[in-house]
Amino acid sequence: MGKISLSKVSKKFGEVAVIPSLDLEIEDGEFVVFVGPSGCGKSTLLRLIAGLEDVSGGVIQIDGVNATETPPAKRGLAMVFQSYALYPHMSVRKNIAFPLRMAGLDAAEQEKRVTAAAKVLNLTDYLERRPGQLSGGQRQRVAIGRAIVREPKAFLFDEPLSNLDAALRVNMRLEITELHHTLKTTMIYVTHDQVEAMTMADKIVVLQAGRVEQVGSPLELYRNPANIFVAGFIGSPRMNFVEGADAARLNAHTIGVRPEHIDLSKTEGHWSGKVMVSEHLGSDTFLHVAVDGLGTMTVRGDGEVDARYGDRVFLTPQADKIHRFGADGKTLA
Numbered sequence: 617m618g619k620i621s622l623s624k625v626s627k628k629f630g631e632v633a634v635i636p637s638l639d640l641e642i643e644d645g646e647f648v649v650f651v652g653p654s655g656c657g658k659s660t661l662l663r664l665i666a667g668l669e670d671v672s673g674g675v676i677q678i679d680g681v682n683a684t685e686t687p688p689a690k691r692g693l694a695m696v697f698q699s700y701a702l703y704p705h706m707s708v709r710k711n712i713a714f715p716l717r718m719a720g721l722d723a724a725e726q727e728k729r730v731t732a733a734a735k736v737l738n739l740t741d742y743l744e745r746r747p748g749q750l751s752g753g754q755r756q757r758v759a760i761g762r763a764i765v766r767e768p769k770a771f772l773f774d775e776p777l778s779n780l781d782a783a784l785r786v787n788m789r790l791e792i793t794e795l796h797h798t799l800k801t802t803m804i805y806v807t808h809d810q811v812e813a814m815t816m817a818d819k820i821v822v823l824q825a826g827r828v829e830q831v832g833s834p835l836e837l838y839r840n841p842a843n844i845f846v847a848g849f850i851g852s853p854r855m856n857f858v859e860g861a862d863a864a865r866l867n868a869h870t871i872g873v874r875p876e877h878i879d880l881s882k883t884e885g886h887w888s889g890k891v892m893v894s895e896h897l898g899s900d901t902f903l904h905v906a907v908d909g910l911g912t913m914t915v916r917g918d919g920e921v922d923a924r925y926g927d928r929v930f931l932t933p934q935a936d937k938i939h940r941f942g943a944d945g946k947t948l949a
Contacts, residue, residue, distance in 0.1 A: 618770040618802030619644045625674035634660055635826040647796045649805045651813040652823035658806045659774055666772050667691050694763035695772040700755045702747040709743040712761040729765040737761050753784045770802035822846050844945040847872050856913045868940035875916035877937035885930025891923050
């Protein structure tokens with residue numbers, strides 16, 4: 617129903633290849649997140665799938681049918697953008713029903729689909745309001761409702777939560793995840809926020825400069841990053857990287873250790889340094905430590921860690937959690 621396959625798909629703007637040739641399989645019903653830094657090509661890749669950009673090479677198949685030249689309106693996909701793109705003079709009901717009216721569906725079918733979508737999105741009590749009378753989160757739900765009523769083969773989300781404040785983003789993450797479990801429809805979601813990727817995805821596609829660096833479940837990428845880029849991008853706070861004697865001792869060009877895999881002591885340890893910043897977040901404490909001869913490292917401890925600016929501390933990496941990288945940046949076995 618919603619399987620999407622990309623074979624040797626590429627995109628050029630003039631002589632610039634923003635998406636080098638790539639292959640990707642998205643299974644029916646999966647929640648797949650494209651993640652990477654700004655300019656990595658994730659939104660361009662989504663637009664290629666949607667048909668909003670023409671491919672420069674390769675084939676896009678939807679449910680086994682070549683859709684490479686198929687117009688966007690006939691691909692059976694629904695897109696939700698960062699901007700809500702709602703009609704301010706229309707009620708919520710009319711905004712959600714708009715694509716159905718354009719498709720010529722009869723009034724009874726329109727009402728049936730709008731009512732069902734509003735129930736799923738908790739918008740039943742707001743159907744007669746206009747967008748200006750809604751919160752940001754409610755307006756985003758209306759935009760999603762407009763996509764739901766089309767009953768698409770897949771939903772494409774292009775950074776839909778970027779305009780919301782932190783608390784609303786958390787709520788909407790939960791709502792979109794629950795929506796996926798309810799509808800069981802393929803969803804492709806673009807974000808630069810790796811926390812969104814880790815908390816929402818069945819499968820994450822990490823992109824850099826248009827290239828797929830690694831594909832896997834959130835825990836696969838966290839535990840077994842393919843290279844330094846993925847290791848540094850997945851996980852919050854980011855992984856610490858160390859070169860020099862410590863890396864050479866483990867036959868690596870670089871070693872990496874996550875903040876939560878470093879033991880903290882006031883008396884002894886493998887490295888020593890001075891606390892520069894202590895962030896107490898309740899359940900967690902993040903220490904930014906100027907380690908002698910190595911630079912700043914981040915350590916994650918529990919909320920009861922008693923350390924403040926200027927304190928001398930000792931750090932020891934957990935031996936079985938050290939990641940080793942070769943001269944080419946790839947993970948060593």
